Amino acid sequence: MTTCAQRLIELLEAQGIDTVFGIPGVHTVELYRGLEHSGLRHVTPRHEQGAGFMADGYARASGRPAACFIITGPGMTNIATAMGQALADSVPMLVISSVNTVSTLGRGQGRLHEMPHQGQTLAGVARFSHTLLDPEALPEVLARAFAVFQGARPGPVHIEIPIDLFAAPVKAPMPAAMRVFPPAPAPQAVAAASRLLGEAQRPLVLVGGGACAAATSVTALVEHLDAPTLTTINARGLLGADHPLDLGATASLPATRRLARQADVILALGTELGETDYDLVFDDGFKLEGSLIRVDLDAEQLARSHIADLALVADIGLTAEALLVALERGEDEGRPQREVGRERCERVRHELALADDPELARYRPLFTTLDEVLPEAIIVGDSTGPVYAGNVVARRPAPRRWFNAATGFGTLGYGLPAALGAGLARPDLPVVALVGDGGLQFVLGELATARDIALEADRARAEQGSIDRDSSDLACADTALARPLAILIWNNDGYDEIRRYMSADGVAHVGVDLAPPDFAALAQAFDCRYRQAASADDLASALSSLNDAGSPLIVEIDALAWCRQLEH
Incomplete structure (x- = not known):
């Protein structure tokens, strides 16, 4: 017997999905029964919003969607922000969630994770949201999702499955994956x-x-x-x-x-x-x-x-x-x-006359250094000063090498998890997360995910050591490794962009002057390397060591010291 959950895994693989981001919960345990023996890689973020941002970064870097497995209720409200960012920027993302049992839907009985009209709520940040009531309809619903991804304006698609249907038997044979070709011009x-x-x-x-x-x-x-x-x-x-x-x-x-x-x-x-x-x-x-x-x-x-x-x-x-x-x-x-x-x-x-713009001058050495040390890198940004400047002055050799949350929905906390997704999608390229101290504090827990990905890559490299160097398997194994991630923190003690708006409008600085955490201590706690940079030379030295070890590299840039150094 094939269950609905097992058929879902088979269909995802058939459609080319290779990565799933999710946090297991009591309502999604059955989804994980067949995952171990599938070809899907599972990555566990520390927050469902991180799962969505990782899937977003994966898709932007590769052009291919990833999937998210999300629990009922709070898991869905957590990922909604990431879905909103993906919807605003037309990024494909497949969100599979649980929902309460068929017999209890809409009854308001106070069930675990119960959320009134979950699908309707998520429909506002998705191309469409569908509640699966017949397990035999699963191939059709997934085909609709991939029709959107491949032949229309892409974005998130949400499919929710009642928890009592995960183990329901599916009688129909496994269908072939549908290929969708986009329309040609008249x-x-x-x-x-x-x-x-x-x-x-x-x-x-x-x-x-x-x-x-x-x-x-x-x-x-x-x-x-x-x-x-x-x-x-x-x-x-x-x-x-x-x-x-x-x-x-x-x-x-x-x-x-x-x-x-x-x-x-x-x-x-x-x-x-x-x-x-x-x-x-x-x-x-x-x-x-x-x-x-x-x-x-x-x-x-x-x-x-x-x-x-x-x-x-x-x-x-x-x-x-x-x-x-x-x-x-x-x-x-x-x-x-x-x-x-x-x-x-x-x-x-x-x-x-961008070269003479004083607002851009403080950031130019940063991007010059990135061009010199990591010319092929994917740079993933949060909403922070260097990213706003980079949107005007950054140079990239190819598409999908520069994206950030300053567009569309404009969310904070995007940079780090999206960079993790990008690194998993493109292990052949270095990846840089360019974040502010304020935005990073939205997602500090994802430093643990960065550590986990690095440890997995280290284990894979160790296993490769036993493979015959002449074996063709080695080249295949190389593509599964994530390269070390560089996390550049532009530390200006709070929400500096909002401070500037307040100053321009004559508003007192309330709620924006925040003391940042000890990033060196955080790096140690999460098994990350740590360097400080007060100049372009410091930054170049730090980035040159990126591939010296497998662990993530955190580079804290003291914005005030950086600007003072430029003045002198």
């Missing part, structure tokens, strides 16, 4: 868009996180158009580290806004045109006056924020390829004289 829409772009005198391209899987085709299109391009925070690195047409996430700055207003045709690819990417000064000052072409997998999104003149519900990569072919074909009819895109970008960079 030929007439491609023709219309290529005509607009081909006739443009001052084209502009806006690229969002929805284009991360299409870096090659989008780059080719941008270069063919010779168009200045704004890559959002979640699209950082899509055009590479130093592309002459990439103006990055500078849409909130005056010079870039003038460029946007002057553009006669704008092509927006996989971006929701949201406030945290285009209006970080919160004045609704980002205006588009030219013809707007939008491409997105979500039809409704095409009419939000900025209504498109021409809207394509389609995959970004397929659309970029089709537009490139149409534009090349149309060049036989002649191309209008237009301003050189690189020259337009250079004028904007000159006006932006």
Whole structure:
């Protein structure tokens, strides 16, 4: 007999899920019965919010969803914040939860973990939430989830299973995994868009996180158009580290806004045109006056924020390829004289004068050091000063190497657990968590998860020592190891960004001047290495030792000492 819980494990494996984040509870014990002998890796965070952030970081770094196993009631309210962040940034995440027995649902009897309308509550932070009442329907519900992940605008999906159904028998045979292909652009829409772009005198391209899987085709299109391009925070690195047409996430700055207003045709690819990417000064000052072409997998999104003149519900990569072919074909009819895109970008960079910005100056040595010591790293940020600055100045060689919680939902406590998820997804790359002392205190318990992951990697390395170096098994085993994690703590004694807002608005500093913990003692308690850094040289020395041991490396940067050193 195959139970519902066992079939769930089989279906997850068939759909390509390889990692599950969860904290076992009395309502989910049955889910764990078959987990030991499956191919799924289970990671235990110290809080369900951490589980969600880890799944978020895993998906952003790899482009593949992970699963979370979460208990009824408090487990679901704990993970809701992480689901909200993933929903805001269109990050796939599969949340499997328990719920009370079928016969008690909605009756308010005071059962353990009972939560009125759990599915309805979670529906607000999910693409959809489904209560499974028939075990035989499980393959259909999971297929719906992966249809969203693969063929529509992704985000969290919640499936709750009553605890009395986990052990229920499933009679239907194991179905094959469904493959979903995203929609291609309509030929007439491609023709219309290529005509607009081909006739443009001052084209502009806006690229969002929805284009991360299409870096090659989008780059080719941008270069063919010779168009200045704004890559959002979640699209950082899509055009590479130093592309002459990439103006990055500078849409909130005056010079870039003038460029946007002057553009006669704008092509927006996989971006929701949201406030945290285009209006970080919160004045609704980002205006588009030219013809707007939008491409997105979500039809409704095409009419939000900025209504498109021409809207394509389609995959970004397929659309970029089709537009490139149409534009090349149309060049036989002649191309209008237009301003050189690189020259337009250079004028904007000159006006932006980011190198002379005193607010960014204190952070530049930090990012220069990261580029020099860990050029290939994935950098995962919390909401903190260096991350806000890095959203403008950080350079990454490829997409999925820079993401943080400053976009969308804007949660604190994201950086460390999301970095752990990213490291598990991409063990071939170093990972850096860039956090503030305030935000890190939301999730201090996840230092224990970082330690556990490091210990597991050490055990795997020890086992590899007994493998024949000529064996092909070794290469396979290498990919399962998580590399040491670097945790950079920007310590400014509290919530400095909020202090600045209070000062600007004439509000007394209440609740923001917080004494940080002894991070050196915490590092020792959680078996982490610890270094202090008051200068770029200190930071470079610390990061150079990252791979000297398997344990996580905590580097505490005294923000005041760092800034004083720069002044001298």
